[in-house]
Amino acid sequence: MALPSAALLPGLLLVADALALVLLVPLVPVLVPLGVVGLWLEAALRLPVLAVATWLLLPRRPSGATAAAVTVAATPAAFGTFRHLLGPPGAGPGLLVTASPTWLGVTHAAVALALLAWAAPPAPGGVPKTSGDVPKAPGTILRVLALTWEERNVLGGAFVCLVLAAIGETLGPYATGKVLDAIRNGDGLTAGAVGMVAAAGAASVLFSGCRGGLFILLKARLHQRLSLRLFSHLVRQDLDFFQRTPAAELSAQFSMEVPRVCMAAPSGANLLFRSLGMALVVGAFMFVLAPGLALLALLELPLGIAIHRIESARKQALQRSMLEASARTASGVQESVAAIETIRIFSAEEEEEKQHSCNLAKELRLKEQMNLELAFFTLVQRVLQLTIRVLVLFRSHQQLRDGYITPGVLVSFLLYQDTVGSHVQVLLYGFNEFLTKAAAGWKIWEYLDREATGDVGGVQKPPELQGHVTFQEVTFTYPGNPEQPVLKDVTFEVRSGEVTALAGSNGSGKSTAVALLERLRDPGSGKVLLDGIPLPEYEHQYLHRKVVLVEQDPILFSGTIRENILLGLEHCKESELQEAATAAGAMEFIQGLERGWDTEVGEHGEHLAAGERRRVALARALLRRPAVLILDEALDDGDEGAAQCWLRTGLAQTVLVVSHRPRVLDAADHLVVLERGAVVETGTPAKLREHCGAYSRLLLGGGRTGGPEASSMGSEKGAASGRE
Template sequence: MTLPSAGLLPGLLLVADAVALVLLVPLVPVLAPLGVAGVWLESALRLPVLAVATWLLPSRRPSGATAAAVTVAATPAAFGTFRYLLGPPGAGPGLLAAAAPAWLGVTHAAAALALLAWAAPPTPGGVPETPGGVPKAPGSIRRALALTWEERKVLGAAFFFLMLAAIGETSGPYVTGKVLDAIRDGDGLTAGAIGMVAAAGAASVLFSGCRGALFMLLKARLHQSLSLQLFSHLVHQDLDFFQGVPAAELLAQFSMEVPRVCMAIPNGANQLFRSLVMALVVGTSMVGLAPGLALLALLELPLEIATNRIQTARKQSLQQSMMEASARTASGVQESVAAIETIRIFSAEEEEEKQHSWNLAKELRLKEWIELELAFFTLVHRVLHLAIRVLVLFRSHQLLRDGYITPGVLVTFLLYQDRVGSHVQVLLYGFNQFLTNAAAGQKIWEYLDRKPTGDVRGTREPPELQGHVTFQKVSFTYPGNPEHPVLKDVSFDVRSGEVTALVGHNGSGKSTAVALLERLRDPGSGRVLLDGIPLPEYEHQYLHRKVVLVEQDPVLFSGTIRENIALGLEHCKESELREAATAAGAMDFIQGLEQGWDTEVGEHGGRLAAGERRCVALARALLRRPAVLILDEALDDGDEGAAQRWLRTGLAQTVLVVSHRPRVLDAADRLVVLERGAVVETGTPAELRERCGAYSRLLLGEDRTGGPEAPSMRSEKGAASGRE
């Protein structure tokens, strides 16, 4: 609930309450003899007048108006009830209509303080507001509960032992009090009494251990399940998603937010449910032993709730800001490490240090503020607890002196007070943590709900493909630059059994055409056909087994050379591995390594030279015997005949080459020349040389102004992950 924003509301309620009390004056003789019931009846009669008054505001009725009316109406009745139960004998609850006019002001002041305590305070100065505010927890809680329900057997067993542990813990103080009363009456300390106390303690310890172990098991299984779901969903997202979300943010979801979400339900159930059951059972027992004393002791509960409400709102807001600051710091570190060569070339070390120092200083300010508020609220909690404890001891001394309770009852009550106090603290703190951890999953659920924009519902999986590719009037524009088309009405063929080369200056559209053929993106208009069938009709995994791309600087994964070449192929013969490696020119350097095929390539293949990484990637592609092999600057001078050999040996059926090397281009069967996103020439290398057109100018280095092609996939992603 937020504090009503209308400035007229407090004054309007005060005037309406005064009018209601004037109207209730004739009923004072009727209500006063009813005691506590009369006080609450007076509040019930005032409430309609206050509620109607909130609708008289000239502007839109504030969202907290109803809560304000109920608080104002109930405050005098609650005070009167406490006064009747805890005050001196004969003290009546008192009606507000018969009290001095000053009590009306006190009532509204107390109600205003209650509303202020319940309202969410603003963030501190200097702390940035988070977009959209603090994440809403209810939706996250429902999703976390649905995830937990999949492990309902473990959860049910944990709840069973939780109930047994609660029974054992509750029976301990009760048995202790009975033993003390028996000693006071002269019955002495018997073996049976000691056995009962020991049995209650042993049962509590045993069942608590089982409960804790099961909740830890539940947390581990939820972590495995949610991490797998999130990773499986993310790897199927389109490229625009990864270019718009920094890698550090995704990593933070796995390393920080997934564990927090997975501990929300187990820890919440373990702490909240146990503490709630114990607080209710122990509180009921306290009321049965000494009602007035119990009411005084339980006065700590509303005060703790109000204080925790303020602390919770503050903590959620600060933690959200802290998470964003940590993500910015991690993203900056990741970017600096990835671009360390560029930093060294331009002598930007000091600038990067200053940026990182600024990010760390911002984190430190937030941490200091969080710790300062934690210390303050801890002090408030302890002062409240101490004040209530002193009042209880003073009142219990009076009751014991007057003979209303026995020493055994007093000891049992004090033990119960310690228990209920600790359980209330755990309940309030645990609820705060539960909401915070549940709210942390908001971004995770958004990722899981996100649908890829690309259509991957194709079903065609023909047993054989010829590898004939056709671009039919294809146009494409990148989302970030919609006014500048990269491809404009492009049409050309890549024939089966031939090596076709895409030629053009940087920015002419070559990499974009390759991305469309790989279905990394879909054309804005026109179609890309494979054997006469549009690419979206093919099954997603089948298509990427048949259309394989090898880039100039390919990506290898941590593992051995064998694992990288056989990536994605479960059943692969040794002879096929060797054939592919030999054809790619990788066999010589593999045999020269100390561990051969089992050599670890390191992260991103960093232990291999650039040429060796390219040979491994070529072997990985040829092992699949693709219908269409795409070589994006993957051939050097001296390798120009390799593509033709692969066609003759059946390792590939069609080869599309993107290159700027004349020797590689001359070895192609056909050339497709792109200029500013359009096809300007097609033909054999000899034919295009004779025409002295765009291809000849390209070879001579003329006309080097390219079109507005967007950066490649790799450079786009790097730009998207830059520092804010």
């Protein structure tokens, strides 16, 4: 909470508490005979007055006001209870209403200091807190717990082993104490006593190992489940998502964030459940052995939590400042190196050295402050542990002298105290680590909550397709630029059994039309029909087996040439594979390779030349015998007759060619010319040449067919795309 609220709230609570005590004076004769119960009744009666008082701070009521009221009400009752249980014999609890006014002032002063200490301190250097992660943390933790619950069988087995290991670890000190008492009484060692100690140790070791192994298995299964779920969800997103999201960011989710999230629950459950279970079981045994000593020893728990909370808040604040200082230093170095010529020209080396020295000094001061505060809080924790241990020893000496406990009970108790202390430390640090790792995955859940905008719910799967494509008044705009449509009322046909070419200058909308036909995007208005059926009505996988695209620079996957051509096909004859490779012009270079079909293409096909990658991609497309084959700048000069050959041999039923090469365009049966997103001409190449319209201007802009300029345009493009 903010400092003004933290300073105003204690004063208001003090006034309200004084008023409540005045009202409770008539009830003193009723509460005093009740002892400890009367103390807590007094606290319960004071609490409503304190709670109502906090609402007077509206609209500036701090978030911790209710907790402050409860703390003020419960502190005197808790002190009186501990004084009654741990104090000298005959020391009874005293009501706050009958105590000296000094006690009221001391109570509220302690609470005020606690509120100020508990409030998160501002970061050194005025670094603001990042509020973005705060609302996400609880939701991400619940999502991690829900994911872990899906592996409840493994988690349940690990939890059973955890309980059995805790029982074995707990019985060890208890059996040791019994053995010591037996020796003291002159009974001597017995096989049963030694066997009990050995059995407890063996059970602890055995079930601890099983517990650890099951939690490792749980981590692996969660990693597999979450990685598969995230990947399956991402590959179904629309293209705009991948264009807006860097690939490095998505890769980092799989390589860094998924392992961290999947480690949170197993490691957290392993540490927290074990430590919490052990602390509860050992604490119960301590209460059974010596209730008074147990209350005194367990005072370390709330005090340790408070110290750890303050230390954690300070550490987070300093870490934010450290990150800012390190970033400032690195930025200064990068800027100086980039502008070294300017620095040299103006002889500014000394100024840059001073600035860098200043940045390093700030970073060093923060590091020193972090180390000093770490040493200070470590010292406070050690002093607290030592103080509690001295008090326990002093009190146990009194009870041992008075005959309330035996030496064996004392040894067992001290062993339990060491055990519960270590588990409390694990709880303090393990819980914070669990929250940090669980909250780190908020981006993963954000991706999983994102719905894909593309509709892939079609069901049409006709046994045969003719490959007749129709664009009906199609208009499309990209989401990032809705004011400028890329296609405007585009209408044309791609007839079955023909080669249709899309022509146009760069930016005319050719690639967008191909994306709509591949259904990588959906039109804003109008329809794209295949054999008279709108594309969204076709089943997703069926459509992409029947409409196949080959690009100028196609993507190949790591593996062999054979595996890339067979991609996605389960059954294929060797004769069909060779026929497709021969038709694509890939057979000659494949046979010339040392390993032939089993040649590794490398990542993205980097072991092959651009032209060879294109031949492999053509073979991959022809092997599927598509209803519609789309060639986006995938044909070179000299390949213009290939498309007609594929139609005659039945390797494709319809071919749509996108090209800038005049020879390829002239070989088409039908031409569709686009300009600025609109269809301006359609017809045969010869007819459009005679018309002397947009197609003729396009050829003149890039060179005449067969002329020097056209030849140069084609050869340069081919050299750029097919260079070895």
